[in-house]
Amino acid sequence: MNLQLQPINSVAEANFDTWTSLFLFASAQGVFLSVILFLRKETKASVLALMVLMFSITLVEYVFFWSGFRFSFPHLNNISMPLFFLYGPLLLLFIQAQLGRQKRIAGYWYHFVPFVLFLIYYLPYYFLETEAKLMYATGQVQLSEVQLVFIRFIPWLQVLSLASYTIVSYREYSSSGEQNRAHRSVIRNILIAFTGFVVSFLSYYLMVTFFRYDLTGDYVISVAMSIFIYYIGYLGYNGLLAANGNGKKYRNSTLTDSESKQIIHDLNEVMTSQKVFLERTLSLDELSSKVGTPKHHLSQVLNEQAQKSFSDFVNEYRVEEAKKLLRSEELNLSMNGIATEAGFNNRTTFNNVFKKFTGQTPSEYRRMSIKAVNSD
Secondary structure, eight states: OOGGGOOOSSOOOOOOOHHHHHHHHHHHHHHHHHHHHHTTOOHHHHHHHHHHHHHHHHHHHHHHHHHTGGGTSGGGTTTTGGGHHHHHHHHHHHHHHHTTOOOOGGGGGGGGHHHHHHHHHHHHHHTSOHHHHHHHHTTOSOOOHHHHHHHHHHHHHHHHHHHHHHHHHHHHHHTTTTSSHHHHHHHHHHHHHHHHHHHHHHHHHHHHHHSOOOHHHHHHHHHHHHHHHHHHHHHHHTTTTSGGGOTTTTTTOOOOHHHHHHHHHHHHHIIIIIOGGGOTTOOHHHHHHHHTSOHHHHHHHIIIIIOSOHHHHHHHHHHHHHHHHHHOSSOOOOHHHHHHHTTOSSHHHHHHHHHHHHSSOHHHHHHHHHHHHHHO
């Protein structure tokens, strides 16, 4: 909602009705929930905490606009405008963190460029005195034609950002395969809730542009934001945001975040350079010895950082190796031979694990690969 497009020349009496009271209550709960999530000190929880906090701030701004309190608290006006360019990048960052694919935050800098640019644009307004902001709120400031065009164009840039990142996020989710089903379920439901918000936002501006302004549209957007807040609260209450429910299990661990990152780095190095996953009798004890870390620390890192059990972590590497062997035109190995070469103990285990991670049997995968090559 672009509040600058709604100038009011007379200040009505400020009051809260039933709807605004409910939205204000939801925003207060959102602020409380965001603090709880921030205290978890996990990337995915912190990202969701920031999203919930932004939704809460936006809800407060909307409520004060509808109720007339924006004249009593003018510094809240337009505070949420740049935030709409943060929702999409944060959603994508959460999904990648949930799937164990996150990079360093510095690697995401370009995703935040639109937010920074719009924040810079609004900074002069944010630093205005109270009286000056009241003049904007009551329509006493004459805006230039360029400013008016830009202000009317901003919502569509917001819609474009939200829609684009929603599509990219769905693709990220779809490419995750069948592994980490509990995490995929959380991602799917958050995507549905976020999509509801995006559709509401888009519908509102279509209505305002081609029909007329209706308060109902604003309320629908706010309901969508409230649903998102409460759903995140539901996830946190049920412990679904913790990695495999291990938050309590490792509560007393002395392992620091920097140590965990170093272990996962060393682990991936051992897996890729030494290909220890090809050892059919590989155990957690042996792997921890090769990585050079205590067994219980390796187990914790696998659960919290990689979000996988030891067997799933190793088998994922074996499945990728098996895929290469199945696609190879030079090797003419039998299924038993491929199972052995990829590190599996027997063909039955190979078939079951391969289908778990890919949704196909090895034979089906080989046929599809041959068909794809022949079609080219």
